[in-house]
Amino acid sequence: MENTKHIAILWCLILSVGLLSGKISVSPSKIAIDDAKINYVETPFVPIVFFDSGSADVPNNHNDMLTELARRLVDNPDAIVEIRGYYHITGDRASGNAMLAKYRADAVRAKLIQIEPSIASQVIAEPASNPKRLWRGDDGSLDLKIQQENQRAEIAAKVSRQMENKFDSTDPNTILKTLKSNDEIYRIERVLADNPLVFLLIEGTNLSDSDNSAKSLKILDKVRQKLLDNMENDAVKSRVFISVKNDNNTNKSINISVSAEWIVGKPTCENRSTGTVEPQSVRIESDKAGTMKIFRDDGYKIADVSSRWNLSPIPEPTRKYFVSSISANSSPAQRRIWSKKIEFKYSSKPKMMSEKLIIENFNIDQLIISDTPKYCANRDLLAKYLVSIAKVNRNRTISIKIAGYTDDTGDDEKNRQMSLHWANKEFDYFANLIKFYSGKKVENIDKNNAKCGNIEFEIIGMKNVDDNPKISESTPQGRVAKRRVEIKMEIK
Helix, strand or coil, rough: CCCHHHHHHHHHHHHHHHHHCCCCHHHEEEEEEEEEEEEEEECCCCEECCCCCCCCCCCHHHHHHHHHHHHHHHCCCCEEEEECCCCCCCCCCCCCCHHHHHHHHHHHHHHHHHHHHHHHHHEEEECCCCCCCCCCCCCCCCCCCHHHCCCEEEEEEEEECCCEEEECCCCCCHHHHHHHHHHHHHHHHHHHHHHHHHCCEEECCCCCCCHHHHHHHHEEEEEEHHHHHCCHHHHHCCCCCEEEEEECCCCCCEEEEEEEHHHHCCEEECCCEEEEECCCEEEEEEEECCEEEEEEECCEEEEEEECCCECCCCCCCEEEEEEEEEECCCCCCCEEEECEEHHHHHCCCCEEEEEEEEEECCCCCCCCCCCCHHHHHHHHHHHHHHHHHHHCCCCCCCCEEEEEEECCCCCCCHHHHHHHHHHHHHHHHHHHHHHHHHCCCEEECCEEEEEEEEEEEEEEECCCCCCCCCCCCCCCHHHHCCEEEEEEECCC
C-alpha cells in the first residue's frame, strides 16, 4: 500500500512538471474568416510496403509513405511500430519462403531508420506467425495484381506500454474511482499529451438491455465526461472517443484503452481553403527553446513554425488548433508542452465548403465494418464534426454522401453492389452517432437516402470510379487505398 502511495505521488509530480515545464502563448487566439471557400480532401494512408517478385528491396514509390511515418514516430515517442513480412508462393517463385518474408520486414525497418535515425528504438521487425498468410486471393493465383498485394510487409502501431482497463460496471463514478486509485488518469493524460496522434477509446459492449445504441452511447458519454472533468489539457480532451460494440456475449462491459493506431492509420490531407483573414499570421511566443509545431484537434500535424504561423491556406474554421513543442529543459524526461487552443470563426457564412473524409478502408471480401480503434475513433470524430458544421450553418442544407469504392477487380455490377454494401453498413452505425450528437431523429426517405434536421444523407456505391488523383489503380497500394468508404460533404 505504501508503494502504491509513492507511485501515485510520483505520477502527480511527473504530470505537474510536464504541464508546468514550459509555456506557449499565441495571439490572437480567436480569428475571424470572411469569404471562406473550403476544399478539403483526405487520402488513405496505406501502411504496407509491396515488393517485386522474389525481392526484398523497398521500391522507391513507398518513400513518401515511409517518410511521413518516420515523422509521425518522431512526434509520438511512446509509439512502437511492428513490421511483419509475407510472401506469395506463386508470385515469389523459388525465392518465396519465410526468410524472404523476414528480409522484407528488416528492409522496411532499415529504410525507416535511414530516414530518421532517432526512431530506431521505436521500430521492430517481427517474424509473422504465418508468413504466407494471404492478403487476398489464393496462393496459386497467376493474377499479377493478386501476387503483388501478397508480396508485402505490413506495419502496425501500438503504445510502448499497454494501457487498457476493462470494467464490468457501467457506473461512471465507479469507473473514475478505480482509474484514480490506479493512477491511470494521470498516465493516460501524460501519454496523450506527449503523443499527438495517440487517442483514448471508451468502448462499451452490450450496455443496453435492448439493442438500443442511443442508450449505450449515453452511458459511454457520461464516462467520457467524467474523465474529461479530471483532465487539464484541451488538446488531450479532443482525443477521447466513444464506440458501441455488440456481440453474442451477454456480459456488459466497458473497455478504456489507449491506442496508437492513428500513427499508421491517419489519412493525409490536402486543404485548398481561401478567404480573407486578419491578421495574416498567428504570433507565437514560448519561454522554452525548440521547434514548435501546429497540430489540429485530432492530432494531425499541420506545420512546423518558429515565431509565426502563416495562415495560407486558411485552416478549417470548425476545428481547433494548438501549438506544441518539446520542452528543452535539462531533465532527461523532456515533455511536450501545449498552447491554449486557437479558434477560427466565420465572420460570414462560407461561400463554398466541400470536404472528403475517410471513414474506413475495406478488404476486398469484407462484409462487416471494422471495430479496430482507429476506425471507431474516426466515426466518433466525424459525427461530432458534421453535427457541429450543421449547427453553425443551421439555415443551410448540409449534403452528405456516404460513398463506397472498390478497385477494378472483377465484375462492375458486383463491385457496385459491394461498395454500396460497405457504405450502407457504415451509415447504419454512423446514423446512431449523428442522432446522438444532434438530438434529432434520422428519418429514412428511401432505401439509400435519409435526413436529420438540415443534414441530408445519400448512400451510394461508386464501384471503381474515383476522382482522387493521388490514388492510382496501377499500384497495389493504390488499389488498397481505393477500397474504402468516405464521406463527401457539401454546404449548399
